[in-house]
Amino acid sequence: MKVMKIAPLNSWMDIKERPLVIAGPCSAESEEQVYQIAKELVANGKVDAFRAGIWKPRTRPNTFEGVGLVGLPWMERVKKDFGIPITTEVANASHVELALKHNVDILWIGARTTVSPFAVQEIADALRGVDIPVMVKNPINLDLALWMGAIERFSAVGLDKLAAIHRGFSSAEKTKYRNKPYWAIPIELKRLMPELPIICDPSHIAGNRNLIGEVCQKAMDMNMDGVMVETHITPEKALSDAAQQVTPKMLHDIITHLQVRDAIGLNDGFEDELNKLRNKIDQVDNDILEMMHMRMNIVKQIGKLKSENNVTPLQVGRMDALMKDRLEKGKKFSLDPRFVEELYHAIHTESVREQTRMMNDFKKES
The missing domain is CATH 3.20.20.70 (Aldolase class I)
Known part of the structure; x- marks a missing residue:
């Protein structure tokens, strides 16, 4: 840009x-x-x-x-x-x-x-x-x-x-x-x-x-x-x-009555404490990405298995059951249901896309 x-x-x-x-x-x-x-x-x-x-x-x-x-x-x-x-x-x-x-x-x-x-x-x-x-x-x-x-x-x-x-x-x-x-x-x-x-x-x-x-x-x-x-x-x-x-x-x-907050804290220790917390977030995010990589590798294996057995990538029943389960588990961690739902919609969409790609590759090889 x-x-x-x-x-x-x-x-x-x-x-x-x-x-x-x-x-x-x-x-x-x-x-x-x-x-x-x-x-x-x-x-x-x-x-x-x-x-x-x-x-x-x-x-x-x-x-x-x-x-x-x-x-x-x-x-x-x-x-x-x-x-x-x-x-x-x-x-x-x-x-x-x-x-x-x-x-x-x-x-x-x-x-x-x-x-x-x-x-x-x-x-x-x-x-x-x-x-x-x-x-x-x-x-x-x-x-x-x-x-x-x-x-x-x-x-x-x-x-x-x-x-x-x-x-x-x-x-x-x-x-x-x-x-x-x-x-x-x-x-x-x-x-x-x-x-x-x-x-x-x-x-x-x-x-x-x-x-x-x-x-x-x-x-x-x-x-x-x-x-x-x-x-x-x-x-x-x-x-x-x-x-x-x-x-x-x-x-x-x-x-x-608006509360207008500064973009940068004025307290001398604020930036140090903020950076420590941000570093923790970076570590968690790295773990999330690593786990997501592992998940997608499993998705590819599922895609290959479905291709070999001529099964459609989109399984609506599985998605509904997964969403219900993840929403229940999210409640236990006090996560906003809307956030959990949007997250798993995104994950499922990418999973279906990846499985579809696997099936197309399998057809070409066949």
Whole structure:
């Protein structure tokens, strides 16, 4: 992967203190609504940038799709009167042109746009030679490569003020969240792009204002750089995503009560003790990998035996019995059942793949 140049977050955002807080309505609905929300947010003293959706990509037609161009002067007024940076979503080159014309400070790419490399490239080409920060939301589907690819496209046209926004992923699985967080995905993004700031969008993850505080805290526990929270003076009357918006006062309370921990401990003995524990984890991991190697060797033997006897690699009954047994044993060790289930699904998938390969090799030899 090509090394990208990423500017530090504090080089393009005047951050009062961690976390960076971006807030404002899901959609700009009227000049009065935008101005009043901004006024209350600025008075609360916790917000670093003001957001509002000008164009709203919606799943179904004949729903509120934003006020469009008429809303950009409302945003400009907020910037002028309150001295706060403004940000909005852009989905094509025309949006980019209009946003730049109206002095928008930061652009963000929505989840529905990130899924389309053609759309992302169109926006990137429109920004070639422009010095402006761009924040990229994860695609709606669980695809890290697609998320990274969108960020790389903006880097390729010379932009270095880049950030990712984690807004969760669509899932058929029913959970308490609107979009399942899959925290492992932004963690892996950070591992692959360590200089890239990551901002959490708890509004779209939660889908419920009562859950936003806990998602914000989880983002801080994951060492994310900031949060972008949808905020409205009368959330229940909002024209879009009413259930997931909070009031300015609610936002103030959420941010005030966040526990923000340091990435590096200040205690002199902390690093030594941490390294000792990490060394123990490394030793355990080596043992796990060695045992997994032994397990896969047995799987190969099973695959060979099945091939010789013309038996299918996939044995659903065996998988069900194994899963039930491992879940029961996991409970004895106080392991989360979801973790055990996901672990053995992965192991079983790899085992079936390996047995299938063995069978294909056996056929070739025959």
